[in-house]
Amino acid sequence: MTARIIDGKAAAAAVLAEVKARVDAFRATKGRPPGLAVVLVGEDPASQVYVRNKGREAEAAGFRSEQHTLPVTTSQADLLALVARVNADPGIDGILVQLPLPKDIDAETVLTAIDPAKDVDGFHPVNVGLLGSGATDRALVPCTPAGSMILIESVLGPSLAGKHAVVVGRSNIVGKPIAQLLLQRDATVTIAHSRTADLAALCRQADVLVAAVGRPEMVRGDWVKPGAVVIDVGINRIPAPEKGEGKTRLVGDVAYAEAAAVASAITPVPGGVGPMTIALLMANTVTAAHLREGLARPRFGA
Numbered sequence: 001m002t003a004r005i006i007d008g009k010a011a012a013a014a015v016l017a018e019v020k021a022r023v024d025a026f027r028a029t030k031g032r033p034p035g036l037a038v039v040l041v042g043e044d045p046a047s048q049v050y051v052r053n054k055g056r057e058a059e060a061a062g063f064r065s066e067q068h069t070l071p072v073t074t075s076q077a078d079l080l081a082l083v084a085r086v087n088a089d090p091g092i093d094g095i096l097v098q099l100p101l102p103k104d105i106d107a108e109t110v111l112t113a114i115d116p117a118k119d120v121d122g123f124h125p126v127n128v129g130l131l132g133s134g135a136t137d138r139a140l141v142p143c144t145p146a147g148s149m150i151l152i153e154s155v156l157g158p159s160l161a162g163k164h165a166v167v168v169g170r171s172n173i174v175g176k177p178i179a180q181l182l183l184q185r186d187a188t189v190t191i192a193h194s195r196t197a198d199l200a201a202l203c204r205q206a207d208v209l210v211a212a213v214g215r216p217e218m219v220r221g222d223w224v225k226p227g228a229v230v231i232d233v234g235i236n237r238i239p240a241p242e243k244g245e246g247k248t249r250l251v252g253d254v255a256y257a258e259a260a261a262v263a264s265a266i267t268p269v270p271g272g273v274g275p276m277t278i279a280l281l282m283a284n285t286v287t288a289a290h291l292r293e294g295l296a297r298p299r300f301g302a
């Protein structure tokens, strides 16, 4: 079998078109656009690229968009003061504090200081709890998991009843929330991780295999059940001497060519989950704006 390639760029463009239509309607009723504030502490080049892309998409969607870039020496107190300011700004509906934060800042303290109604990353304990208790009418859901579910749905439809989903990785930002979303769609869910016994054999039982470990090409072709749907959440930059000295390339957590020979559908890296993460950030900002204004919750990618 040769897998169908799940086109995350096209799926992201479709979500962004829905976002744009919702922004126009929101602006017409409320007399203002949704607002997104992105906060970056430090000068990590990868983070700068992501934050710039987010700003570009926010403007294309018609948002009010602001970026706050703080020096790496910023104190936790100063960052908390900025969060308090954007929390209090009525024109800002979404706040994203780019991770990772410098080591002297406690990320959990900062994420918990964000107004849960503006928490477009879905990392605040209130949103984590709402997701875990199935309150999908009120929760803001993390972008990468929400985007991954739209890609899965594009292949398998809305119900995963009778399917075994294996999530490799147990992070708070991807593994745990994606497991919750899969469970809500009636999948039978296993969360595997670095301490799981015989990971390869477990993965081979998966009808839906989600790789979110951050280890380049760890999931091999012979870990994939024939006909499985493979979602590769990893984004790893590795040396690519074949492209020239000092050059790099992006690979996922899945050995793509091997897995694509076995799976029925697979997300590429780049061009898979990554573009959906940014699209869902825009969608979450529109959702937050609607909920804050007492409007019906829009649904994206349905």
Ligand SMILES: Nc1nc(=O)c2c([nH]1)NC[C@@H]1CN(c3ccc(C(=O)N[C@@H](CCC(=O)O)C(=O)O)cc3)C=[N+]21
Binding pocket: 049, 050, 096, 097, 098, 099, 100, 121, 143, 235, 250, 269, 270, 271, 272, 273, 274, 275, 276, 277, 278
């Ligand atoms: N608070 C917070 N929220 C985040 O959502 C968040 C974060 N911090 N910190 C960093 C990670 C990473 N992340 C990505 C988003 C888009 C692509 C993306 O669009 N990737 C392209 C390739 C981009 C490239 O070429 O480098 C693709 O996969 O096709 C990748 C990674 C969001 N993150």
